[in-house]
Amino acid sequence: xxxxxxxxxxxxxxxxxxxxxxxxxxxxxxxxxxxxxxxxxxxxxxxxxxxxxxxxxxxxxxxxxxxxxxxxxxxxxxxxxxxxxxxxxxxxxxxxxxxxxxxxxxxxxxxxxxxxxxxxxxxxxxxxxxxxxxxxxxxxxxxxxxxxxxxxxxxxxxxxxxxxxxxxxxxxxxxxxxxxxxxxxxxxxxxxxxxxxxxxxxxxxxxxxxxxxxxxxxxxxxxxxxxxxx
Amino acid sequence: xxxxxxxxxxxxxxxxxxxxxxxxxxxxxxxxxxxxxxxxxxxxxxxxxxxxxxxxxxxxxxxxxxxxxxxxxxxxxx
Numbered sequence: 154x155x156x157x158x159x160x161x162x163x164x165x166x167x168x169x170x171x172x173x174x175x176x177x178x179x180x181x182x183x184x185x186x187x188x189x190x191x192x193x194x195x196x197x198x199x200x201x202x203x204x205x206x207x208x209x210x211x212x213x214x215x216x217x218x219x220x221x222x223x224x225x226x227x228x229x230x231x232x233x234x235x236x237x238x239x240x241x242x243x244x245x246x247x248x249x250x251x252x253x254x255x256x257x258x259x260x261x262x263x264x265x266x267x268x269x270x271x272x273x274x275x276x277x278x279x280x281x282x283x284x285x286x287x288x289x290x291x292x293x294x295x296x297x298x299x300x301x302x303x304x305x306x307x308x309x310x311x312x313x314x315x316x317x318x319x320x321x322x323x324x325x326x327x328x329x330x331x332x333x334x335x336x337x338x339x340x341x342x343x344x345x346x347x348x349x350x351x352x353x354x355x356x357x358x359x360x361x362x363x364x365x366x367x368x369x370x371x372x373x374x375x376x377x378x379x380x381x382x383x
Numbered sequence: 384x385x386x387x388x389x390x391x392x393x394x395x396x397x398x399x400x401x402x403x404x405x406x407x408x409x410x411x412x413x414x415x416x417x418x419x420x421x422x423x424x425x426x427x428x429x430x431x432x433x434x435x436x437x438x439x440x441x442x443x444x445x446x447x448x449x450x451x452x453x454x455x456x457x458x459x460x461x
Contacts (some may be wrong), residue, residue, distance in 0.1 A: 201433050213432040261399065263460045267406060270453055272414075278420065278446060285439070289427045302431060308423055310430060 156170045175178035179223035181208070184296040184343055184369070188224065191242075191368045195361065204228040205357045212292060214300065215337070216312055225294040225365055229355040243311040253257060292353045294366060299342055301351045315344040315351055317373040325359040340367075403461040410454045417447040 170197050185208065190343050199206035206226040214223075251257060259267045286304065293300040300314040320342055327338035330353075340353040340362055356362060424443040428436040 201435065211432075211434050215430045222444075264399070264402065264406075267453075267457050267461060270456070271410075274449060274453060277449075279418075281442060281446065284422070285424065285427060288433075288435075289431060291431055304427060308419065308426060311427060312430070321428075 174304075177223075180220050180296050183372070184208075184222050184224050187372050188365060191364060192361075195365065198233055199226075204230055205361075214291075214302065214312075216300070216314065218297070218317055221295050221297060223293055224274040224369065225362065227294075227353055227356040229290055230335060230357045232335055232337065233355045234287055237238070239281075240279045241276065244272075244279065249270060264354050290349070290354075292356060294362075294369065296369060299366070301353070313349055313351055314326055315342065315348050317366075317370050318377065319344045319346070319348060320366070320370060321345050323343075323363050325363050327359065327379065336360075386429060399461075403457070406457055406461065407454070409453060410429055410450065414447075414450050417443075417450045 159209075170173065185196065187308065189209065194379065195207055196338070197207065201212065207224065209226050210222055213225055214294075243284065251269075254351045257268055260268070289300040289302065289304055291300075293302070296317075298316045298319070300312065303311045303313070305311065322343040324343075325338055325340040327333055327336070332338050335357075336359075337355050337357045338359040340356060340359050342351040342353070344350060353362070421440075421443045424439050428439055
């Protein structure tokens with residue numbers, strides 16, 4: 154009989170061990186605690202298509218270190234897409250105006266067909282290119298650094314990053330009426346030495362981003378003082 | 384080919400044939416652009432993994448396939 158009790162106790166102890174929080178929390182848990190301390194509402198915002206995502210799941214970038222958590226993912230505010238979306242709508246509707254203004258009427262019907270098909274193909278690639286440009290215009294904040302992923306023209310890419318300990322000054326500005334109403338703006342991150350400055354353009358909730366960044370910098374400084382910096 | 388023969392051929396080329404050659408040439412350049420788009424999407428999805436890799440690559444390949452299809456259509460009907 155006593156043996157049975159021992160076994161049960163042993164099992165319970167094992168369960169308790171599983172439930173108990175680790176004394177050495179991972180980098181993600183540490184960063185999560187920092188953000189929760191700042192504002193609980195900031196955790197779990199957005200999905201993969203959003204412009205402001207905290208602790209995105211299943212996302213990874215090329216230069217990401219092992220176990221480096223992405224604390225914040227930012228993209229330009231969706232309002233920055235309005236111009237090209239409006240243009241795309243006009244492009245899609247343009248062939249309908251041909252019934253009113255018969256620009257292609259002097260062409261044989263087979264040429265007319267090819268021109269219209271080509272127009273829609275061109276419109277499709279315009280929309281796809283613009284979407285890709287926005288979708289991959291990404292700014293990341295991890296527990297160690299800020300990363301700016303840029304794609305210029307068709308095949309040129311640039312990944313700039315700066316360690317949190319190298320950040321010297323952060324300024325943000327909201328521009329114009331739309332920026333004030335919809336709460337988006339630019340954030341300029343000035344770094345020490347010859348490292349290039351990083352600018353987050355037209356990102357949503359710039360004040361919250363700066364708060365998160367400041368909190369992570371404080372955490373990083375604390376880790377450096379305690380000799381835990383990576 | 385003598386000069387008069389060459390002149391006869393040139394004079395018998397219609398405006399529509401010139402336009403057809405122009406369209407086919409434009410489509411050929413567009414085809415190269417579509418290949419670049421496929422390559423660009425590959426680079427982008429390798430740089431940043433979002434979970435939409437398959438969808439985006441599929442769209443870029445579909446775009447390339449459409450250009451090829453329209454090129455063949457243009458050859459056939461123009």
